[in-house]
Amino acid sequence: MHGEMNFIVDGGTPLSGEVETSRSKNGAVALLAASLLNRGKTTLHHVPKIEEVKRLIEVLTSIDVEVVWQGSSIVITPPEKMSLDTIDAAAANRTRAILMFIGPLIHLFTSFSIPQSSGCTLGLRSIRQHLWVLEKLGVRIETLTDHYQITHDALAPATIVLYEASDTATINALLAAAKIPGTSVIKYASANYQVQEVCGFLGALGVKLEGVGTSTLCVTGVKDIKQDIEYSVAEDPTDAMFFITAAIATKSALTVTKAPIEFLEVELFVLLKMGLQFSLTDAGVSENGITKLSDIHIKESELIAFPEKIHARPYPALNIDNLPFFAVIATQAKGTTLIHDWSYEKRAIYYTELDRLGAITNLHDPHRISIEGRRELKAAEVICPPALRPATIILVAMLGASGRSTLRNVYS
The missing domain is CATH 3.65.10.10 (Enolpyruvate transferase domain)
Known part of the structure; x- marks a missing residue:
């Protein structure tokens, strides 16, 4: 692919309805x-x-x-x-x-x-x-x-x-x-x-x-x-987590259908303790006969910071690929949230790019970052980080930021 690809995001608009979880x-x-x-x-x-x-x-x-x-x-x-x-x-x-x-x-x-x-x-x-x-x-x-x-x-x-x-x-x-x-x-x-x-x-x-x-x-x-x-191919828990985060960032009521629930249980537990209101309904099993599915009905909620550090561990704990979403969620939670991203050498550094959208972060070291909330995010132009999950959280934060944002060079 030649040239630069950019995403233009008109954010700050509440979402509604339902979205089906994509495949993994x-x-x-x-x-x-x-x-x-x-x-x-x-x-x-x-x-x-x-x-x-x-x-x-x-x-x-x-x-x-x-x-x-x-x-x-x-x-x-x-x-x-x-x-x-x-x-x-x-x-x-x-x-x-x-x-x-x-x-x-x-x-x-x-x-x-x-x-x-x-x-x-x-x-x-x-x-x-x-x-x-x-x-x-x-x-x-x-x-x-x-x-x-x-x-x-x-x-x-x-x-x-x-x-x-x-x-x-x-x-x-x-x-x-x-x-x-x-x-x-x-x-x-x-x-x-x-x-x-x-x-x-x-x-x-x-x-x-x-x-x-x-x-x-x-x-x-x-x-x-x-x-x-x-x-x-079964449904993707990180895709479901993207839309859960999008609902929180845009202060929306949203239903995420066919979410692979057994790979989201700890994430939902943390969000429950942060004050997220949601309910689950059984959606059967994916075509592979293995992956259990649920519809997640999310209500607009007032969140507070999680009282412990948020960190990922191997399954069945909080998924390593879902941890970055909590950086965006923390901007909408009253208080200070500590995220410990121990698994990658540089990933937490990319979370500081949220500051360009109005977040307040404090990077303690390459693995630990504190994020202050609750913040009203604002539109900005950001160069896309060269890693999938950090790029994704910038995009979902832009959905919650009022005005027109640009995520540049997404094909980096």
Whole structure:
């Protein structure tokens, strides 16, 4: 894409009605990687048409995988023989999700390389978790100047202990173990929504899994997978959280439908203690048969600061990707809110950009920030932060800021 893309936001207007939760970006990219395990045709429904999905599809088509859009569905057909010689390095470099290709590709090649990944600018993001996870299964990964070199002699089931509950490292372990006959055990695994999404997909492919939704996963792999399968991407808890925050920022009554409620329970608990009035109604289960859904009916509310620090932890605690929204929410809560964003080296620094919209923040260090409320936000021009979640909170704050705001260079 050439030139600068800007968003113009006319804010300060109350919202009304209802909005349906979109499907999960993180789930979709994990399923794209998982599709490489299947020698049959994979059809994924309700795939979000966003940049990271497009980048991974560019990578897939560059290695001769056929990917065809049919509305919001994609049909993925693998080639008889795959070659990585023509891999689209530029597309791969733009998304950290390319790391999840390692797990399935080890079943196609004993030696191969993939381009190094980048993704959001959030400080140092090590790949050691992936190295340590996969080496237990017999895989060696060497980090070189612009690519990762992956080799193995023989793959064998193993017990894997994660140093921390990384979503993508857990998924890589799942995808690697899925086609290794025997039972592998993944301890201290992430149980986050995209991990459960992959577990549902693998189960539909015939891989036996135990412990889904817990921190210990048992995976009994199969030697080969070749079947035509259809699977639907589930709803995105961070999308639901965006609209919850938008309702608060614009002082609105709003209904967020089909929210994946089990991945929002702690967020809603914190908001309840801050004074948010809302109610829930059952909305059934997503098409994957796993993800429980609820409609969230939000009333206009007067908020107060949460009396404890707000911080994220691995599921089932407050989601790391939902934590930034509380920076915007804090501007509308009377008192001082302390947010501890321990997981990324730089992310809390980006929250100070809310000051341009009239917020009052106090950055204590790269991880801790205090935010004063209640503030009337005002329109401003802001350069988009080079990271998805911080950019999103600037956008949602602009919805609550009276006047016309500009979020510049959103394609950074």
